[in-house]
Amino acid sequence: MMSFDLSHAKIAVIGSGTMGIGIAQLAIINGHATILYDLDREKAQQEVDGLHQTFAKLVEKGRITHEQVQQACSRLSIANGIDDLADVDLVIEAVVEKLEVKQALFQQLASICSEQTVFATNTSSISVTAIAAGIPQPERVVGLHFFNPAPVMKLVEIVQGLKTPVALCQALKALMLVWKKIPVLTKSTPGFIVNRIARPFYAEAFRALQEQVTSYDQLDYALKQCGGFAMGPCELTDLIGQDVNFSVTQSVYEAFFYEPRYRPSLVQKELVDAGAWGRKSKQGFYHYDARNQYSTFQPQALSTTPFQAQIQVKGTWSQLPELFTRLALNSGTEHEQNIIQIDDIDLRFSQGESAHLNYLSRKTVLMDWHHDFAQAQAVVLSHNPLCQADDLAKVEAFFAQYQIHVIWIKDHPALLTLRTIVLLINEACEASLHGIATMEDIDNAMRYGVNYPKGPYQWMMQLGAAYVLQTLNNLYAIYGEEKYRASLYLKQYVAKQQSLALDDSKDLTACA
Numbered sequence: 017m018m019s020f021d022l023s024h025a026k027i028a029v030i031g032s033g034t035m036g037i038g039i040a041q042l043a044i045i046n047g048h049a050t051i052l053y054d055l056d057r058e059k060a061q062q063e064v065d066g067l068h069q070t071f072a073k074l075v076e077k078g079r080i081t082h083e084q085v086q087q088a089c090s091r092l093s094i095a096n097g098i099d100d101l102a103d104v105d106l107v108i109e110a111v112v113e114k115l116e117v118k119q120a121l122f123q124q125l126a127s128i129c130s131e132q133t134v135f136a137t138n139t140s141s142i143s144v145t146a147i148a149a150g151i152p153q154p155e156r157v158v159g160l161h162f163f164n165p166a167p168v169m170k171l172v173e174i175v176q177g178l179k180t181p182v183a184l185c186q187a188l189k190a191l192m193l194v195w196k197k198i199p200v201l202t203k204s205t206p207g208f209i210v211n212r213i214a215r216p217f218y219a220e221a222f223r224a225l226q227e228q229v230t231s232y233d234q235l236d237y238a239l240k241q242c243g244g245f246a247m248g249p250c251e252l253t254d255l256i257g258q259d260v261n262f263s264v265t266q267s268v269y270e271a272f273f274y275e276p277r278y279r280p281s282l283v284q285k286e287l288v289d290a291g292a293w294g295r296k297s298k299q300g301f302y303h304y305d306a307r308n309q310y311s312t313f314q315p316q317a318l319s320t321t322p323f324q325a326q327i328q329v330k331g332t333w334s335q336l337p338e339l340f341t342r343l344a345l346n347s348g349t350e351h352e353q354n355i356i357q358i359d360d361i362d363l364r365f366s367q368g369e370s371a372h373l374n375y376l377s378r379k380t381v382l383m384d385w386h387h388d389f390a391q392a393q394a395v396v397l398s399h400n401p402l403c404q405a406d407d408l409a410k411v412e413a414f415f416a417q418y419q420i421h422v423i424w425i426k427d428h429p430a431l432l433t434l435r436t437i438v439l440l441i442n443e444a445c446e447a448s449l450h451g452i453a454t455m456e457d458i459d460n461a462m463r464y465g466v467n468y469p470k471g472p473y474q475w476m477m478q479l480g481a482a483y484v485l486q487t488l489n490n491l492y493a494i495y496g497e498e499k500y501r502a503s504l505y506l507k508q509y510v511a512k513q514q515s516l517a518l519d520d521s522k523d524l525t526a527c528a
């Protein structure tokens with residue numbers, strides 16, 4: 017029976033690249049004797065020299081004391097060869113992303129280290145189960161997926177391979193908590209949590225661009241302003257590198273046996289083929305100057321047309337109470353949908369319908385979701401062909417009264433932000449259906465691995481699960497595409513809520 021107390025583990029970090037040196041920094045700061053091994057010893061030495069400079073800067077900024085640095089550095093050594101790793105308790109490998117290299121490395125280490133030594137891999141896309149296969153005691157192999165830069169990013173995905181015992185994952189979780197990380201537990205499936213659930217954030221953006229719905233800079237503005245994301249999908253993939261992001265999507269798509277939800281985008285492939293990889297090539301969706309500055313979308317000035325129209329509210333708008341406070345409207349009576357009637361124009365909060373296909377007889381404007389209507393500076397709208405220029409001007413004047421800019425896009429079911437959010441929620445539900453991780457770990461993974469303002473389940477609570485399900489059902493009805501099919505997990509969640517509500521009302525009737 018292997019014991020897994022790693023609190024005083026002697027650690028070997030293998031690979032002194034971007035990730036390895038960051039992991040070594042974390043290990044020595046947290047009190048572990050650490051040995052760094054790279055095939056290229058000179059490179060390891062250079063990286064350690066660079067680490068000393070990093071520490072000097074941290075001392076200058078007062079983040080760490082000179083004594084702490086001295087103690088940390090005294091714990092770090094560089095291996096002269098792989099045999100120097102014989103007595104370590106925990107190996108964390110961060111070598112090239114190739115299955116055969118990682119397997120060969122662990123096989124070699126298995127003959128050098130004790131049977132108790134834990135082998136952790138920082139792989140971002142390879143199956144931990146596959147890495148463990150063919151290694152003596154495959155149950156000691158586990159994923160420990162740090163995010164870049166490792167010393168800064170809070171999230172660590174602890175990945176359980178088919179043979180990895182839960183006790184080992186728990187021991188690594190305890191260690192990561194001591195290192196002040198946010199550890200989440202996940203099964204070894206393609207993309208783990210973050211790189212799987214994040215796919216629709218990119219895929220839906222590229223689809224909107226492919227379908228000529230909006231421009232890349234307007235789309236980024238919408239997702240930042242309305243979704244509360246720190247960066248839009250186009251500027252974020254420019255930062256990550258279009259080539260890198262494309263290859264992650266491609267590997268998740270292939271690993272899931274060509275599941276249509278993960279299909280890569282032709283829009284992104286064009287950029288990759290053109291060498292327009294983003295910031296690193298000074299051209300991606302955006303152009304970058306020498307200082308990496310780029311111009312972003314700014315909405316047009318607010319309409320100055322005085323607003324004159326009759327307003328009538330239908331529905332309770334329970335999903336958007338802050339909108340009502342902001343617009344100082346009284347909510348309407350129960351209605352099948354939320355509508356603000358501006359003269360003869362129906363302004364509806366989107367539920368995944370198409371303005372063109374679903375509303376043939378009335379002037380209709382569909383409104384995208386905003387994460388915080390109390391502070392909203394802009395709303396994204398689309399309309400059906402019955403709306404004329406003066407109708408659109410009236411809607412703009414309506415919002416201008418509240419200092420809210422209007423961004424018109426082509427008819428696009430669930431528009432931009434609502435669509436992205438419901439698909440992220442659906443992806444999280446599929447991950448839950450497959451038992452990949454807990455709801456709490458999924459939310460933490462997305463908040464701390466890719467800095468989303470909220471986790472998918474937090475959004476689901478905000479919007480209401482039934483609303484999310486209806487939006488997906490409408491998208492699925494319009495497109496007939498597998499990728500918009502609502503997850504069984506979401507359907508069951510909504511059904512459970514409904515049956516509990518029915519049960520409650522039975523109790524109330526019984527009391528009355």
Ligand SMILES: NC(=O)c1ccc[n+]([C@@H]2O[C@H](COP(=O)([O-])OP(=O)(O)OC[C@H]3O[C@@H](n4cnc5c(N)ncnc54)[C@H](O)[C@@H]3O)[C@@H](O)[C@H]2O)c1
Pocket residue numbers: 030031032033034035036053054055056059109110111112113114117121138139140141161162163164
């Ligand atoms: N870069 C990221 O943003 C990131 C984020 C999370 C996870 N990862 C994963 O971390 C791992 C390392 O990525 P990286 O970006 O730090 O790579 P990198 O190319 O910067 O560094 C890899 C290092 O490993 C060394 N190396 C290669 N084969 C070796 C071997 N057999 N033995 C010893 N050393 C060897 C190389 O000399 C190099 O110094 C990969 O599995 C990658 O998928 C990377």
